[in-house]
Amino acid sequence: MAPQCNGARFSRAELLQASVELRHHALGYVKSMALRCAVKLGVANAIHRRGGVASLDDLLAELSLDASRLPCLRSVMRALAASGVFATASDDGEHYRLTAVSSLLVDDSNGISGSLAPATLLFVAPPFVAPVVNLAEWLLAGAGGAAATTAFEMTHGEDLWGVLGRDAALRGFFDGALASDTRFVMDMAIRVSPKVFDGIASLVDVAGGAGAAAQAVAAAFPRIKCTVLDLPQVIDALAPADGLVDYVVGDMMEFVPPADAVLLKNVLHDWSDQECVNILKRCKEAIPSQEARGKVIVIDVVLGSSPHAICSETQLWLHLLMLTITTGKERNEKEWRRLFSEAGFSDYKIRQFLGHLSIIEVFP
Numbered sequence: 001m002a003p004q005c006n007g008a009r010f011s012r013a014e015l016l017q018a019s020v021e022l023r024h025h026a027l028g029y030v031k032s033m034a035l036r037c038a039v040k041l042g043v044a045n046a047i048h049r050r051g052g053v054a055s056l057d058d059l060l061a062e063l064s065l066d067a068s069r070l071p072c073l074r075s076v077m078r079a080l081a082a083s084g085v086f087a088t089a090s091d092d093g094e095h096y097r098l099t100a101v102s103s104l105l106v107d108d109s110n111g112i113s114g115s116l117a118p119a120t121l122l123f124v125a126p127p128f129v130a131p132v133v134n135l136a137e138w139l140l141a142g143a144g145g146a147a148a149t150t151a152f153e154m155t156h157g158e159d160l161w162g163v164l165g166r167d168a169a170l171r172g173f174f175d176g177a178l179a180s181d182t183r184f185v186m187d188m189a190i191r192v193s194p195k196v197f198d199g200i201a202s203l204v205d206v207a208g209g210a211g212a213a214a215q216a217v218a219a220a221f222p223r224i225k226c227t228v229l230d231l232p233q234v235i236d237a238l239a240p241a242d243g244l245v246d247y248v249v250g251d252m253m254e255f256v257p258p259a260d261a262v263l264l265k266n267v268l269h270d271w272s273d274q275e276c277v278n279i280l281k282r283c284k285e286a287i288p289s290q291e292a293r294g295k296v297i298v299i300d301v302v303l304g305s306s307p308h309a310i311c312s313e314t315q316l317w318l319h320l321l322m323l324t325i326t327t328g329k330e331r332n333e334k335e336w337r338r339l340f341s342e343a344g345f346s347d348y349k350i351r352q353f354l355g356h357l358s359i360i361e362v363f364p
């Protein structure tokens with residue numbers, strides 16, 4: 001007789017298959033950490049330097065690894081090739097080449113916009129992984145008394161912005177990672193949807209970090225005067241102004257400098273609904289009417305926007321991660337619509353442009 005669970009009967013073959021799937025899910029972190037290992041070592045750059053194909057011996061030499069590490073390096077490469085990050089280039093599994101995925105980790109990535117290695121390392125960095133490890137403990141701790149608002153806060157004793165404010169090295173790592181992601185995303189956004197920037201003479205990149213988005217807009221559309229607004233811990237650490245964009249210290253919860261358009265790239269997913277409405281109200285005060293082409297440009301996830309399983313699943317992992325490390329979350333269209341309406345906006349237009357990301361133009 002087939003084993004039974006809550007009335008459902010599964011065959012032994014199904015259960016055997018299920019046990020493999022269960023183990024596959026449980027070992028997902030080993031894949032993440034093998035990727036972290038390869039990115040930290042610079043494997044993609046090493047293969048690139050060898051002309052696109054490298055043997056394990058080449059990699060040992062390129063990465064200055066001791067010969068005794070060969071079996072482990074072989075295992076890392078074999079596992080990442082099975083996941084499609086690299087590909088085997090010989091039948092004996094001793095040679096590897098880049099795939100489209102690992103080509104994004106090369107410093108002069110496809111001539112597009114630089115490497116995504118820093119952005120990739122952010123997702124697998126211990127300070128961001130640890131709160132995810134603590135998720136069950138945080139859920140069990142409940143919400144009363146001195147309970148931490150997020151698993152990040154429970155793990156680090158402070159929220160993300162507090163930790164970044166007191167740890168300059170982590171702040172530099174975080175800003176560099178976001179900048180690498182932003183260079184790639186903005187390059188795509190400007191190529192795919194240049195019309196979004198039509199008729200705009202000035203733009204404020206709110207919570208713009210080191211200014212990668214504003215720099216991309218200013219380089220592509222020299223007529224647009226671009227300004228970056230962020231916290232003092234970010235703006236004060238930047239090199240003297242590059243002349244391409246202006247940098248302003250400020251708190252977006254209080255004031256957003258006037259401009260034709262406000263850009264919010266990967267900002268609103270850091271904040272609760274109430275905080276988002278507040279930020280959006282400050283943005284609305286900063287822009288002119290819709291007739292005068294005023295708009296807010298949001299670049300973020302719209303949950304469920306893609307028919308592709310890998311995009312949808314990636315969006316759900318990002319959603320869970322945002323819930324874990326911030327007071328924010330990813331949102332579906334209905335949730336976005338409610339935020340825009342509560343902040344007093346009259347209309348919006350969504351364009352999905354980069355797999356898991358969308359551009360949302362929001363009109364006053």
Ligand SMILES: C[S@@+](CC[C@H](N)C(=O)[O-])C[C@H]1O[C@@H](n2cnc3c(N)ncnc32)[C@H](O)[C@@H]1O
Nearest residue numbers: 178182207208209230231250251252253265266
């Ligand atoms: C996830 S990062 C996004 C940076 C940038 N938009 C990008 O995508 O590259 C969020 C940014 O919000 C900034 N931030 C947090 N609180 C802020 C506030 N109250 N006012 C202005 N910026 C703030 C952080 O310093 C950080 O640079």
